[in-house]
Amino acid sequence: MEDQAENLREIMRKKRGASEPAQDKPKEGKRARVITITSGKGGVGKTNVSVNMALAYARLGKKVVVMDADLGMANVNVMLNMIPKWSLYHVIRKQKTMKEIMVETEYGISIVAGASGFSKIANLTEDERMNFIEELDTLSNADIIIIDTSAGVSSNVLDFIAAADDAVIVTTPEPTAITDAYGIIKIIATEIDSLNMGLKLVVNRVRTVAEAKKVADRITNSAGQFLNLKVDYLGFIYEDTVVSHAVLRQRPFMVIDPKCKASLCIQHIVGRMEKSDIKESGGFGNMIKRIFSGN
Ligand SMILES: Nc1ncnc2c1ncn2[C@@H]1O[C@H](COP(=O)(O)OP(=O)(O)OP(=O)(O)O)[C@@H](O)[C@H]1O
Numbered sequence: 001m002e003d004q005a006e007n008l009r010e011i012m013r014k015k016r017g018a019s020e021p022a023q024d025k026p027k028e029g030k031r032a033r034v035i036t037i038t039s040g041k042g043g044v045g046k047t048n049v050s051v052n053m054a055l056a057y058a059r060l061g062k063k064v065v066v067m068d069a070d071l072g073m074a075n076v077n078v079m080l081n082m083i084p085k086w087s088l089y090h091v092i093r094k095q096k097t098m099k100e101i102m103v104e105t106e107y108g109i110s111i112v113a114g115a116s117g118f119s120k121i122a123n124l125t126e127d128e129r130m131n132f133i134e135e136l137d138t139l140s141n142a143d144i145i146i147i148d149t150s151a152g153v154s155s156n157v158l159d160f161i162a163a164a165d166d167a168v169i170v171t172t173p174e175p176t177a178i179t180d181a182y183g184i185i186k187i188i189a190t191e192i193d194s195l196n197m198g199l200k201l202v203v204n205r206v207r208t209v210a211e212a213k214k215v216a217d218r219i220t221n222s223a224g225q226f227l228n229l230k231v232d233y234l235g236f237i238y239e240d241t242v243v244s245h246a247v248l249r250q251r252p253f254m255v256i257d258p259k260c261k262a263s264l265c266i267q268h269i270v271g272r273m274e275k276s277d278i279k280e281s282g283g284f285g286n287m288i289k290r291i292f293s294g295n
């Protein structure tokens with residue numbers, strides 16, 4: 001499998017050398033930080049966290065791309081009231097490049113729309129997968145790539161987690177969400193060979209700091225005790241009516257009210273992310289390894 005990944009890299013290198021203009025290459029020493037947002041249970045706030053974290057990063061002067069990796073039911077564009085003409089579907093089908101489908105929003109972030117109605121990446125042919133990975137690599141010009149995934153563990157979600165420098169698991173205090181958050185951490189621990197990424201936890205929709213801490217302790221302690229895995233508690237987001245109001249208006253809550261409780265929490269979370277280091281061997285190299293490890 002290593003050989004296969006090595007071959008792929010070689011092909012990609014050659015292809016690029018022959019066809020790609022120099023200005024498209026990432027600057028020397030610069031690499032995008034890839035943050036994958038995921039959860040066990042659906043509807044816990046992943047898309048809100050993805051989009052609003054992106055805005056908080058943009059406020060710090062970062063160039064941010066949000067990629068909607070939900071290949072079944074895309075929703076980043078819905079949250080931003082955008083109807084993109086092209087999506088990942090066209091990239092996978094080689095009709096468009098990732099750069100061509102990337103759209104700038106009025107909020108200073110760019111988005112790559114998901115492919116509604118598309119099945120798992122695992123079902124793509126090798127050629128299609130290679131094209132997809134190559135295309136992902138061209139987004140490396142950004143500072144931050146936030147990948148919003150669908151809930152649960154399909155193999156494409158695991159690919160996106162393996163590709164990340166940081167995997168942020170979102171949960172709420174609901175017992176089912178907690179159980180499922182632990183469940184996905186367990187799957188990550190068993191399915192992804194070398195965990196080169198930082199595993200981080202966000203507790204959404206809490207009423208008090210103490211409630212958030214209790215939920216975080218439960219999950220991080222269990223992961224440590226039973227899986228021997230370090231999960232960092234990144235922070236919490238208050239239950240806030242501005243969030244559902246913003247969703248209805250199809251505008252990010254960071255835009256509707258940058259000073260509301262949820263917005264302040266998101267900014268705190270991004271502040272903590274900025275303080276945590278990227279592990280060296282995460283990112284796209286990992287994505288290639290993972291995709292060619294047979295899953
Ligand atoms: N902090 C919050 N306060 C109040 N409501 C919230 C909060 N976070 C999320 N919600 C509500 O939960 C809904 C679902 O959020 P979101 O779409 O971000 O979840 P998701 O995890 O991306 O869902 P899916 O698994 O379907 O992709 C939102 O429409 C909003 O109404």
Ligand SMILES: [Mg+2]
Pocket residue numbers: 046047048075148149
């Ligand atoms: Mg979502």
